[in-house]
Amino acid sequence: MPSRSKHPKASELKRTGKGTQASALDHKPSTKNVVAKPIWPPLLHLPSAADLTLRPILTDQILTISGFWTSGLSKSYISFLSGLPLLTTPGNPRKGDAVRVNDRFQVDDAEFAEKMWSSSALKELVEHVFVDGKVLDEGEKLELWGGEVLGLNSNIRIYRYVPGQFFDQHYDESNSLVFRPSNPEISPIPARTTWTLLLYLSSCQGGETAFYPEAENRREGTPEPVVVETEVGMALLHRHGRDCLLHEGREVKEGVKWVIRSDLCVRR
């Protein structure tokens, strides 16, 4: 039973002042196919980079940051996100799409992506990479991230998996986009995504994100999958696009799995 938080659920927000209907969504831009942006709760008490580690799970492929968000912030977000209009994805995907059965909400929100990036430790951890006891130089960083990192993709996806739901095996594509810096004086920058960001807000039984590395050569047997268990407030980054590993979100057995998904963007 998630504890109640300071932040109201969308369904709990009542009429305010002059009788206008307040909700967790900012309904201004209601053109067709444009989803209203949520009024996200503030990102309070974010741990600083000095207290966190970018931990390699699989060299050059999978990294995690434990305690990226506090459990308090994760809980208050779950409470907030529960009030958003999540849609259950269809069981019959289009040809070529992975079978994905979860409830999701997707919104284009550059402001929130920017907050997730620079008010948290992520920017600093990505810009000053310290892995395996060594600080990466500029060339090594370009190689690791696939280019000059600009920030997070404004395409924010929220996933909720209840028991029985899963995300079948697939590869994440790299997407080309236009990155809009928060400073309006800087022109939009042609960009592409290179790494997937998954932020787990809850832990559950099952629901692991499992990766399937390929054998280096024919003589080698198939390597064991790399299985990452859900952990409250943990961020996971994995390389995507051409070098993406086959991966899946395994079926949730007990509890509810909540994830916020975005991507690292680099200059194109």
Ligand SMILES: O=C(O)CCC(=O)C(=O)O
């Ligand atoms: O939910 C997960 O564990 C995996 C999600 C995923 O693979 C994706 O968003 O592409």
Ligand SMILES: [Fe+2]
């Ligand atoms: Fe994926």
